[in-house]
Amino acid sequence: MSAERKIESQVSTMMAKELNGGSRGLHYEESLLWEKERSDHSGVDFPQVKNFKNRTGQTERGDIGLPQVSEPQVVRHFVRLSTLNYSIDSGFFPLGSCTMKHNPRLNERMARLPGFAHVHPLQPQQTIQGALRVMHDLQHWLATLTGLPGVCLSPAAGAHGELAGVMTIRRAHEQKGNAHKTVMLIPDSAHGTNPATAAMCGYTIRVIPTKETGRMSVEAFKEALGDGHDVAGMMVTNPNTCGLFEREIVEIADLLHKAGAYFYCDGANFNALVGRVRPADFGVDVMHINLHKTFSTPHGGGGPGSGPICVTNELAPYMPVPTVVKQGETYVLETEDMRPTTLGRLKGFHGQFGMHIRALAYMMSHGGDGLRQVSEDAVLNANYILSQLKDVYNVPFDGPCMHECLLTEKVQKEKGVSTLDIAKALVEYGFHPMTVYFPLVVQGAMLIEPTETESKDSLDRFIGVMRHIADMVETGQGDELHEYPRSTPRRRLDEVKAARFPKLRWTKE
Ligand SMILES: *Cc1c(COP(=O)(O)O)cnc(C)c1O
Numbered sequence: 001m002s003a004e005r006k007i008e009s010q011v012s013t014m015m016a017k018e019l020n021g022g023s024r025g026l027h028y029e030e031s032l033l034w035e036k037e038r039s040d041h042s043g044v045d046f047p048q049v050k051n052f053k054n055r056t057g058q059t060e061r062g063d064i065g066l067p068q069v070s071e072p073q074v075v076r077h078f079v080r081l082s083t084l085n086y087s088i089d090s091g092f093f094p095l096g097s098c099t100m101k102h103n104p105r106l107n108e109r110m111a112r113l114p115g116f117a118h119v120h121p122l123q124p125q126q127t128i129q130g131a132l133r134v135m136h137d138l139q140h141w142l143a144t145l146t147g148l149p150g151v152c153l154s155p156a157a158g159a160h161g162e163l164a165g166v167m168t169i170r171r172a173h174e175q176k177g178n179a180h181k182t183v184m185l186i187p188d189s190a191h192g193t194n195p196a197t198a199a200m201c202g203y204t205i206r207v208i209p210t211k212e213t214g215r216m217s218v219e220a221f222k223e224a225l226g227d228g229h230d231v232a233g234m235m236v237t238n239p240n241t242c243g244l245f246e247r248e249i250v251e252i253a254d255l256l257h258k259a260g261a262y263f264y265c266d267g268a269n270f271n272a273l274v275g276r277v278r279p280a281d282f283g284v285d286v287m288h289i290n291l292h293k294t295f296s297t298p299h300g301g302g303g304p305g306s307g308p309i310c311v312t313n314e315l316a317p318y319m320p321v322p323t324v325v326k327q328g329e330t331y332v333l334e335t336e337d338m339r340p341t342t343l344g345r346l347k348g349f350h351g352q353f354g355m356h357i358r359a360l361a362y363m364m365s366h367g368g369d370g371l372r373q374v375s376e377d378a379v380l381n382a383n384y385i386l387s388q389l390k391d392v393y394n395v396p397f398d399g400p401c402m403h404e405c406l407l408t409e410k411v412q413k414e415k416g417v418s419t420l421d422i423a424k425a426l427v428e429y430g431f432h433p434m435t436v437y438f439p440l441v442v443q444g445a446m447l448i449e450p451t452e453t454e455s456k457d458s459l460d461r462f463i464g465v466m467r468h469i470a471d472m473v474e475t476g477q478g479d480e481l482h483e484y485p486r487s488t489p490r491r492r493l494d495e496v497k498a499a500r501f502p503k504l505r506w507t508k509e
Contacts, residue, residue, distance in 0.1 A: 030077065030081060033069055036067065036077070037068045037069050039068055041070050041073070043071050088101070091430060092450075093300070093432045094434045096241075096243070096404045096406075096438070096447025096449040097241055097404065097447060098293065098300075098449065099268070099269075099271045099293035099294060099403075100299075100432075100449070101271075101452065103297065103298045104361075104365070107297065107359075110358065111357045111358050111361075115130060115131075116131060116134070116354075116357050119131050119353075121349040121353075125332060126330075129330070132324050133331055134357055135331075135351075136326060137360055138151075138153065138308075138356050138360045139151035139153060142308055142310050145274060145275070145278065146278055146279050146287055146289070147279065148310035148311055148312055150310065150311040151310050151311075151323065152308060152309050152319045152322075152323050153306070153324075153350070153351045154322065154346060154347045154349075155288065155309060155346065155351065156305060156307065156347055156352055157290075157307045159193040159197065159307070160347070161288025161289070161290075161308065162193055162197040162288055163197050163201070164309045164319065164320050166201045166203070166235070167346075168319045169262045169315070171341075171343040172262070172314075178260070180229060181229075181230060181232035183203060183205075183206050183232060184201075184204070184234070185206050185233070185234040186207060186235045186236075187236060188208065188440070189210050189214070189237075189242055189441045190235065190236075190237060191241060191268065191438075194237075194266055198235060203232060206224050206231075208234075210240070210441060213397065214244050214441070214442075215240065215242075215246055215247065216246055216249075216252060218251050222255065227259075228255075228259025231256070233264055234256050234261065234262075235265075236263070236264070236265060237265070238279070239269050239272045239402035240439075241447070242397060242441065243382065243401040243402050243404040243405055243447070243449075244397060244401065244402065249283065250282050252283075262285040263283050264284075264285070265284040265286070267288050267289045267290065267294070267310075268293055270293070270294040272375055272378060272402040275371035275374060275375055276375050276376070280312065285315055286315055287309065288308065289308050291305070292305045292355065295358075295362050296358070296359070296362045297358040297362075304354070304355060305352070305355070317341040318341055320347075321334055321336055321338075321345055325338075376452075378451055379402055381451065381454060382403050382404050382448070383400050383405070384459060385405055385459060388463045388467075389405075389407060389463060390407075392411070392466075392474075393408070393411060394411050395407060396408050396442045406447050406448075407445075407448065408446065409443070409444030409446070410443070410444065412470065415473050415478045416478055419445065420436065421478075421484065424484045425469050425484040427485040427488060428486055428487060428488070434446050434448040434449075435447040469481065
């Protein structure tokens with residue numbers, strides 16, 4: 001190869017390397033087991049039972065239609081399916097609002113210790129003192145980090161934590177005879193679970209508009225509050241889902257409290273604050289924590305999540321049972337008999353104990369200073385991406401962001417390329433797309449959350465691909481993006497048809 005050719009090919013290899021996340025497309029075209037079957041295959045051959053006579057008088061089982069495949073076919077089928085999962089262990093996962101960070105293997109080791117892995121929730125409490133201590137210590141860490149002393153670990157996800165928290169607020173109002181408080185204030189940038197939770201608890205939702213600046217203003221809040229007599233509480237995410245810190249939150253919380261209402265903080269974005277800000281200090285009364293986001297326990301693909309709630313001393317009597325309390329030297333699960341003011345039990349047993357161990361291992365291995373570094377680095381990474389993309393993508397709100405940055409399709413849309421096209425192009429280049437079309441307050445949103453565990457190298461690759469996509473649009477190759485992804489076995493779906501005429505059952509031809 002001539003020197004010139006060699007350099008050229010090195011350059012193109014470099015380009016190719018820079019333009020993908022380490023893989024390209026999804027490689028297998030995996031058919032259903034039923035499509036693979038052949039009537040002369042079988043996994044196991046049982047000998048015919050000789051002289052068999054049915055003595056039970058019951059009907060004999062006929063052909064139940066299991067696919068006739070051999071063991072290697074079964075193994076290969078499921079292993080292949082497992083490799084189709086894009087995960088944080090296989091690549092960058094910039095899904096805004098989800099905090100897809102690395103799950104340290106130390107956490108996994110701790111959760112697999114036989115003494116933890118083999119306990120049973122029905123064991124007598126004297127025999128599981130160590131497990132209860134883990135829960136008690138975790139309650140202590142969460143109370144310290146949030147400044148909210150009452151902690152209940154049992155909710156099984158963020159949305160379940162919201163339910164637990166808003167039910168706690170409702171219970172407190174019931175006990176105070178506040179039946180007239182029927183309204184929950186929620187900003188328009190909120191995650192859908194917030195209004196859904198409030199509605200499930202019987203509240204009417206009143207929206208606080210934030211559209212122009214991406215933040216709540218005292219003025220808009222006051223308007224939504226009115227004289228406040230009917231307001232039970234407010235549900236706010238801080239930093240909000242536009243990745244911005246609510247700067248006027250202290251004044252807003254004061255006004256809310258003066259009206260006899262409670263401040264529920266959706267803690268999904270705690271990764272931006274952990275170790276630096278205690279939400280109680282900006283007026284929060286109750287908050288859920290997504291252990292599977294901020295505290296690195298695995299998520300994506302369905303769980304199990306874990307959404308403990310933290311509450312003020314005032315609200316602690318009402319939160320769900322069980323919580324772990326220490327009586328002398330003994331750890332005890334607090335029951336309804338011990339705390340009759342509680343709203344009751346929301347979950348079988350005591351919550352996702354495996355997640356409690358992982359989260360505590362994460363906290364203890366980082367320490368307080370390490371956790372502060374987490375939020376600093378998470379915010380730094382998001383601002384790095386913002387700074388490298390803001391000249392080619394529209395940034396709807398001025399100034400630096402917190403742990404995630406918000407872009408929109410505005411520039412590319414003028415040339416016919418939408419957020420969806422950009423997301424699908426990312427798939428082609430081997431990256432999981434960012435969160436798209438959320439928050440709803442901006443058109444064609446792209447919400448990018450890198451987390452602190454990505455290296456500068458992986459951020460640079462992502463930035464490189466995002467700039468390449470913008471460049472394609474700029475130089476008139478935007479139409480090509482409508483075709484992306486190209487290398488995946490499933491390309492663009494007809495999403496309207498899929499939603500309106502879903503095929504939910506496979507039938508043999
Ligand atoms: C993830 C998230 C939730 C819900 O948490 P789950 O654990 O998925 O139930 C609520 N609000 C915001 C802002 C979130 O990002």
